[in-house]
Amino acid sequence: MVRVVIIGVVVAVAFTLYALVDAAMTEASRARGVGKPLWILIVVLLPVIGGLLWFLIGKGTKPAESARRPAPDDDPRFTGTRLSGPDLDATVRDLEERLRELDAETYPGEERGTTGAAPRESRGPVHPPAPEPPAKPADPADPADGTAPEGDRRADGDAAQP
Template sequence: MARLLFILVPVAIAFWVYSIVDCAMQPPTRHRGVSKPAWLVITILLPVLGGILWFLIGRGRGSTTAPVRAPDDDPAFLRGLGSQSEQDERIRRLEEELAQLDAEDDDPRWKRHERHSGDTDGDDLRGQRGALG
């Protein structure tokens, strides 16, 4: 029995010290359950049991994947958006294109072509503009 104690006591002390050091060295974000100081108190006051609890419950696993971020939280996405002036310029160009398309709807040349095409039922040829041009 004495020989067993000479083996188990140093192993328990080594485990206890290792669990305290591991708990102290982990970043606070990797502690589950309670805060980092609370885990230190648990591992110090309950030598073997505290270490076992630390490794089973308290120590969070490190993730191998990057955390998923929403687009508005991702700096790379936000850099890719460009400045407000670039967005305003793009909106201005799109509005100009829309105004040109509206002007084509009011263009008398299209109406003249519709009259000469023999279209008697009054259907609009807007869907066939590419073929007419």
């Protein structure tokens, strides 16, 4: 009889742990009835019964419908606002004119063609270039031509390696 009780307790603990991990790892949108944190609390406080309730009532098969949103191009409000050919051309011309005005404000004195802004390379840098670092003073031990000073030559005529 003791063996049956021990096996029953092990099965109950294993089932409760399985239900607890399942409740914790399931997406919150699939929890039915109450929120996901409350389901975890129910499984912990009511070990076997809480796990059974979680699998029978709490765990939904699909995410809640309110969590799904249609893609914008599936929404009739989105697709109904498309412009016809002439309206679209007028809108594009208006936007291009606004862009030219903004370019003229940003870069005064520069000529712009009718096709829009000039390429980035032709405008020049946005910020002035950083100044060059000062040149190092000449070191007599390290001449620029790569030869060693006269005092560093060995007897065989080769320059000494530092």
